[in-house]
Amino acid sequence: MKNILIIEDDRMLNKGVAFALKKEGYNTMCAYTKEEGKKLIQQNEVDFLLLDIGLPDGSGLDLCNEIKEKIDFPIVFFTANDTEEDMIKGFESGCDDYISKPFSIEVLKFKINAILKRSDIHSKKLFVYKDLKVDFEARRVYKRNEEIRLSATEYKLLEILCKNKGRAMTKEILLDKLWDYNGNYVDDNTLSVNIRRIRKKIEDDSKNPEYIITLFGIGYTLGE
Known part of the structure; x- marks a missing residue:
């Protein structure tokens, strides 16, 4: 069973996504700040990260860079800004995809399933x-x-x-x-x-x- 970490300061959105993904059979963890997210990554095995770009205590882009230097698991950004420049910055930081707010939970689940499938191929020898x-x-x-x-x-x-x-x-x-x-x-x-x-x-x-x-x-x- 895959472990998905959600780092999003909008508590209602965070809990709503967590609830929907639990129904799909995923284990979910919720964090509302950059530091909370980093602690959960240090303390738990994470297979997939849903990450808000704008967090109260720092940038999700910076956190993505920090993570990718040490651990390689899929990261998808939540963002209210989907301009070409912002998307390029995200991909440069190491993210696998974007989903723009507001979004369909069905689209989000599709993205997660598709990316995890590719990730499983990546991990095979x-x-x-x-x-x-x-x-x-x-x-x-x-x-x-x-x-x-x-x-x-x-x-x-x-x-x-x-x-x-x-x-x-x-x-x-x-x-x-x-x-x-x-x-x-x-x-x-x-x-x-x-x-x-x-x-x-x-x-x-x-x-x-x-x-x-x-x-x-x-x-x-x-x-x-």
């Missing part, structure tokens, strides 16, 4: 999709049980896409994750070159890919 198999622990890739040799950057890029199967990964997100991985700046052209190289190695027809799909104007996704 072996990824299998069609004829492709990626062993995250050994850092090896197989197609029809034959090993495929990838460069460090190619492997990391494929690993990111596998762990986010079905999710639209923007070029900006991919570039940021690759930069973090090897400490060097990776530009848009380098990303495109690595995508082409991976496709040549894992696709039966690299011009009509069935694994790494281009989302025009957005980025890439692995799988349907």
Whole structure:
């Protein structure tokens, strides 16, 4: 049973969300300030965090940054501000998604279920999709049980896409994750070159890919 922490200073909203999620079979914990939330994270196993951006004793953005430096679990922001600039700041701080107030509890439950499903894939040591198999622990890739040799950057890029199967990964997100991985700046052209190289190695027809799909104007996704 997954443990969901809700950090939201609106007590009625906090308790209402907690009640709805309990009915879905989740364990829920409630905090109303940044410090209360941090204590609960230190004292309990948390699988998912619903976090308000504007808290009485600090910014949810700052708390998200603090958490992601030490622990990696999904975070969704509650926000009354859904401008492009605010959303970018949130994603830069490490959040997985946003939900704007006021919101439908059904939409919230859908987001939580979808993100936790992706998170479960992320935590697995072996990824299998069609004829492709990626062993995250050994850092090896197989197609029809034959090993495929990838460069460090190619492997990391494929690993990111596998762990986010079905999710639209923007070029900006991919570039940021690759930069973090090897400490060097990776530009848009380098990303495109690595995508082409991976496709040549894992696709039966690299011009009509069935694994790494281009989302025009957005980025890439692995799988349907």
